[in-house]
Amino acid sequence: MTGTVTDLVGSGSTVRIAYRDLVGFTAAVFADRGMPAERARVAAEALCYGDLAGMSSHGTANLIRLYLPAIDAGRIDPTATPRVVADKGAAILLDGNRALGLWSATDALDLAANRAQDTGIAMVSVRNATHFGCAGYHTGRLARRHLVALLASNCGRQRIARAPGGRPAVLGTNPLSFASPAGRHHPYVLDMSTTVVPTGRIRAAERAGEPIPEGWLEDVDGKPVTDPGALDRREAYLRWLGGDPATGAFKGYGLGLLVEVLAALVPGAGLGPEAAALSGDGGPTGSDDDIGFVALVVAPGALRPIDEFLDQADGMFSTLLDSPPLEPDRTVSYPGWHEAEQAARSTADGVELPVERYRELADLAARRGLDLPGAEGVR
Incomplete structure (x- = not known):
């Protein structure tokens, strides 16, 4: 059932949002930072593909954590x-x-x-x-x-x-x-x-509070590291x-x-x-x-x-x-x-996002005066 993010918090760990709505919102976010509308749409499709195809570490998780901070810091020029x-x-x-x-x-x-x-x-x-x-x-x-x-x-x-x-x-x-x-x-x-593995897989594990398998990271002496946070603490190497x-x-x-x-x-x-x-x-x-x-x-x-x-x-x-x-x-x-x-399943049934991700997008929409379409609870 479609609802606000507050309604969805108790509905489980994930929600679904129509692919076209997710792309449209993401394009609006980039346009809000000054990117021409046509380019913003292209960029949004590229970013949302990660969620569409099941590679969530490279999807909208990076919108708030990677792209917007880099734009705001001047490291990326949207124009x-x-x-x-x-x-x-x-x-x-x-x-x-x-x-x-x-x-x-x-x-x-x-x-x-x-x-x-x-x-x-x-x-x-x-x-x-x-x-x-x-x-x-x-x-x-x-x-x-x-x-x-x-x-x-x-x-x-x-x-x-x-x-x-x-x-x-x-x-x-x-x-x-x-x-x-x-x-x-x-x-x-x-x-x-x-x-x-890419760094996104490691950071996704850190956000989820989960250990990573031996073999992904090593410490200065080459010993296995299973704490994903060690990468960003500069304590481990890929x-x-x-x-x-x-x-x-x-x-x-x-x-x-x-x-x-x-x-x-x-x-x-x-x-x-x-x-x-x-x-x-x-x-x-x-x-x-x-x-x-x-x-x-x-x-x-x-x-x-x-x-x-x-x-x-x-x-x-x-x-x-x-x-x-x-x-x-x-x-x-x-x-x-x-x-x-x-991607075909997600296009037909909606893109599955963690409810915490949807909440982040909703908070961003509220701060910038943007419209985030509703989502449906999954489980």
């Missing part, structure tokens, strides 16, 4: 337009001018997509950028346009992970996403940090994909460096591994300002008939989905499939 620094046709360099990454990453990928239609491949490299939310949202959009897309970002000068065997923190989570059409199936969308060097940590670390080169070194953004990383006690430090990211798009249809590509992609991903499972109730899928299924 800024990226500036072209170099344009070589298939390769473009932009100065992001601290524009809101939720919008500017979408714009950069669209620019690369438009160029790739003629050249077959195009890259847009960006410096002085800001956090862009779920990388898979941005690449997935292009996969649905029959394009193949890569989006990768460093974390500016934020340092929360160490080189294997090293003492000082030198890199951030350095996420990347790669997406492709899958024929008649949901697009393949890989969206991952190069560390074992671990790389693969865990220990013996089980593949150098692979995660190597991928993190790959992202740092493509996304930050190429455009000239802020780097994690620079001399400042070696000063002080080597603990987690720095902020995610002057982020760099790279948007790379391939247009298969510029190289061969697009129907042939889509038919072959259909066969490839159909084979995966048709693979006999080890456990009958756990079918085989691929990255992006479950998120697309969840």
